[in-house]
Amino acid sequence: MSRLSGFPEWLPAQRAVEQRVIDLLRETFELHGFAGLETRAVEPVEQLLRKGEIDKEVYAVRRLHADDDAADSLALHFDLTVPFARYVVENANDLEFPFRRYQIQKVWRGERPQQGRFREFTQADIDVVARDVLPFHFDVEVARVMAEALSRLPVPRLRLQVSNRKVLEGFYRGLGVAEPTAVMQAVDKLDKLPQDAVRSLLLQAGLDERQADACLALSAISTSDSSFAEQVTALGVEHELLAEGLAELVRVIDGCAGIEGVDVVVDLRIARGLDYYTGTVFETRMAGYEHLGSVCSGGRYDELARDNRNTYPGVGISLGVSRILSPLFADGLVADRSVPSVVLVAVHDEAERAASDALATALRSRGIATEVAPAAQRLGKQIRHAERRGIPYVLFPGDAVQVKDLRTGDQVDVDPTTWTPAPDDLRAGIVRPTPAPPEETTP
Amino acid sequence: MSRLSGFPEWLPAQRAVEQRVIDLLRETFELHGFAGLETRAVEPVEQLLRKGEIDKEVYAVRRLHADDDAADSLALHFDLTVPFARYVVENANDLEFPFRRYQIQKVWRGERPQQGRFREFTQADIDVVARDVLPFHFDVEVARVMAEALSRLPVPRLRLQVSNRKVLEGFYRGLGVAEPTAVMQAVDKLDKLPQDAVRSLLLQAGLDERQADACLALSAISTSDSSFAEQVTALGVEHELLAEGLAELVRVIDGCAGIEGVDVVVDLRIARGLDYYTGTVFETRMAGYEHLGSVCSGGRYDELARDNRNTYPGVGISLGVSRILSPLFADGLVADRSVPSVVLVAVHDEAERAASDALATALRSRGIATEVAPAAQRLGKQIRHAERRGIPYVLFPGDAVQVKDLRTGDQVDVDPTTWTPAPDDLRAGIVRPTPAPPEETTP
Structure with a gap:
């Protein structure tokens, strides 16, 4: 009998740690009034593929002796956001908005397994979703709730990095860049590529040297308080969207002040490649495990879901529980007993x-x-x-x-x-x- | 957008009840030293089909754009026992035996959906497994732990019915019946068929009238204490296996004495159709919801798993969390708030x-x-x-x-x-x- 690559299973003393982590997350989320929710493991395939790009990662599910009716073509969900968006629309009449929920469940992706990447793994998501209008203070709340949760986990120190797409886009527009999305995608690679390579990408995208240098100067700004705003202003770029984004970002970093045991910083290198984020964005690094990339990410989306009558804007953040714990288990993180017995x-x-x-x-x-x-x-x-x-x-x-x-x-x-x-x-x-x-x- | 038949999802105030039920189960299991465990959602198809009979219920899982290599032919698990048996053998060197574990997870079956039958549902299992020899007192322990857990649930009164295959088989052998399994399968139908019909089945199976009436008399015995043993003895049948089974069953019912809030009874109608049970067997009915059949079942299996060197006997019991809660939700069971906020x-x-x-x-x-x-x-x-x-x-x-x-x-x-x-x-x-x-x- 051989183990299945990409489908990790823990020994009892490891599972005890995972359970503790889940308990701490849940306790924090519930203290803030987030309701626990679970969605079914499967979605219609076409529902999952609407966002494109990820079709080859999806696990299709089919009764072994199914009749050949493609009608019930199902697949395992690959995140908790798509099912939640579907759930919100389906149950909109029975939910009270703004609706806070947390959801801690397994998700599945048919990716090639490698360290920190699994085919089955546990995520912990929080989101606030509203009907039509979601006030900005929920961005602050989501950041603060997840920061508090992260601060309590028995893992190496976590660094929650906050940025804002309006700051980046407004800055690029203020610089006279025609295609801010291309710049954002290039800047997003600063984690993987040296600065020179990113600068080349920016020049290839049509920026002149002054613009490219300004973009890199912006991306180098990182502070643990609201002083980033002065540094941005000192770069001499002005744009209405930039000003709006700076004000938002100041509110988030000020709102996260005073939480011990976690670093919350503004980091203008963070752009999040995904299209649907429209303002605040989050990433998170774990000290000593930076090679894992971001272990807790999210942001504001002005349209999480839509039905015939309404749009549902949201802001949320998703923690990769397995992604954090698996390398720590490999390095020896464990409970000091394999049973609950005292x-x-x-x-x-x-x-x-x-x-x-x-x-x-x-x-x-x-x-x-x-x-x-x-x-x-x-x-x-x-x-x-x-x-x-x-x-x-x-x-x-x-x-x-x-x-x-x-x-x-x-x-x-x-x-x-x-x-x-x-x-x-x-x-x-x-x-x-x-x-x-x-x-x-x-x- | 339409709901998927057989894949229930709860509203927040219902999920709060389910979470409470899971918390109560977990708390009870952990108080008794059972370690929490999770296994991956998928198993190799051939692993799942070894027990036969259920192949058409299995959900196969496959990457949407998989290469045509049948090697990684996977399916969603349909219970928590088969994965646990596999886990025990795979991790035998890292587990301490006897090993107590609880496991609360989703399982999937491709059945036709109907009330109380789902394609995705949550089960809560406890098992104790040993290497080579598992003392009988673990049968008593598993009964008592589950009875205590059931007694705490916010649901209609539950009735845990205990029987023992040795009592039934020994009694049938003592009567001179050649094929006790056929009798057990007929008696097992007393839930669905009138007594006369079962009697006909027994006669068809080759029993004479005296034997058939004795089997039915045995199946009618049900007591909430050890007085069942005298009633069995009064039927005048003797067999070594019968005596052994009666002694075991007396220990279980005596061991469950004094638990309030749940009925624990010996009920000799309970046989459990499944081959692998070898002694103690359990079923459970919920008051007012008897049409659901047994909502919590299990028993002793002398061989849960086997590897090249050892056999792993076990005793366990599995509670259908969704099966209990779904009809109660339909009837109005709900938390009095939809959020955790006080x-x-x-x-x-x-x-x-x-x-x-x-x-x-x-x-x-x-x-x-x-x-x-x-x-x-x-x-x-x-x-x-x-x-x-x-x-x-x-x-x-x-x-x-x-x-x-x-x-x-x-x-x-x-x-x-x-x-x-x-x-x-x-x-x-x-x-x-x-x-x-x-x-x-x-x-």
Whole structure:
């Protein structure tokens, strides 16, 4: 039996970390009033292919012995945005707008597997969608909510980079560039190409040297506060759209002030290649894992969906849960136990198993995850059974109940009706990998 | 745009109930030391078809523009047992046995959609698997853990019915029946056929009248304690396997004593048609929804999986989450709010939004899910915005901060740094449907 390339599966102590990450995301999203949602795994093929370009990545789904009716031609969704847009239109009459939702689900892409790229992976999306008009403060909210969520994750430091297509397009137009989209696509390559190569691309796109240099100067601006605006202004370009974009971007970066544990920065190199973003855009890098590219991206789209009567503008951001965790698992990120159990209750004799079960039931009634030894082996074996799973405590039944802390070796008499482990022991700890060596820049 | 038959999607207030159900299941399973696990959605087709019979139900998965190499012929899993068996063998060296796991995931079947039958649905499985030998007390544990989980669900009362294939087979052998499997398959139809019809089936299978009547007498035995054993003994049949099965079944029903909120009964009509069960078997009915058939089934299999060196016996039980919830949603089961928010903070003026945001941040820091009004409309509109979502409280910023409880209409001054909603308000309540009318028996 061989593993399927691109379809990762985690061991229990890895899955425990993934579950913790999902719990932290969900808790943050719900604190901000985002409703949890799931959509079906499949969409009609033609629905998925409307955006073009990605048709070869789609997994078609078909009953093995289907009649040859192409009518029910289905495919697995490749992101959570397309299904959400469809869901919003289908259920518009039953939803209250503006509608905040989070969605944490598997998605599938038929890509060639490589590090950090999977055929099946988990994404965590938040979006706010409105009917016809979505006030700008939701851009600030989405940035802040995801920044707060990222700040809580047990992973290397994350850097949420914010930009705004209006700033870029307005600046290019103010410079007299006729085709701002071509510039944006060239600038978007600064991650992969050296600056000189991008400059050549800009010249090929018809810019003169002054324009190309100005575009590169703009893309070099990055600040962790609103001081970027002065730097842009100092470049001497003026345009109404630029001014509007700068004001928006100032609101986002000011709105994200004061969140510890994550870096939120304005970075005018970020353009996001995708057409449908119209203002704010987001990307995210993980320290030491910059080769993964952006692990959490999104932005404002003035038309997430449309029906006969309305348009539905939205702003959202999508975190690649598997994309972050897979390389960290490879480097040793893991929970310090492979089971939820805090306590193993020993069994002295199979005839006395009921006494051990009763002790376990009492602990569970106080919220302490507990398992009972599988067999009345000698106690050394039972202790090793707990150790191999990372269970911190073994409880020995008897007239004088005792608890052994396997980390210190201390064994003491306890009252089983009141004894409680240290609060930090109630759930697994997370063992972080040692930091990766400094990143080599891939040219 | 039309919905896809058999692929249900829930509205936010329904999804909130499903999420609560999943949380309760997970909490119970983890309290008992079951590790959470997920397996990939796809398996090689030949892996899925090994068990035969179900080939036409399988959804094949294929890249839309795949090369014509049949090598990567994949299909969506139709249950969580087959993938788990494969996972155990693949990861046997990294797992600690006996291994307890729970798994809550979507599965897919290409069946014709009908009420309670879906093409995509969520299952929640628990299993304990060992290498070579799995002590019987795990049968008791799995029954008890699932019974405790079922007892906590916000659904009509559930009845966990336990039986044992050794009791049935031993009884039939003790009666002198040559083909106990044929009898088991006939008895298994008592749910769908009248007793007379089953009796005819038994006679057709070669039983004489005395044997047929004894089999039907056995199948009529159902008790909520171990008194079933005397009733079986009173039928006057003796066989070693029968005695072994009775002793096992007594341990299971005794082990489930004292769990409130669920009925656990021995029911000797339960046989489970599937070949691979070898001892304990489980089925579950939901009060008022008996037409759904069993909503939570499982049992002991002496060989869940096998590799070159070992066999892996297991015992497990699988709850049909979608199967339970879908008809309840149709009858009105729903959360009393469509968002997680407990509080809506009003906005008097867009220029003062920051003050509302700061109040919301303070509430969230104390674990109170909070959203801020989307626009500084007049307060009546903002209150209705909260009401439509089921949010119980509106907080008004100002020199004297006030809170309005929308259910009572009370509005009082509060200190926003200490005010906390009633504990029961911190998360959504669940509105249960009015009981269904008495069930009509489908012949």
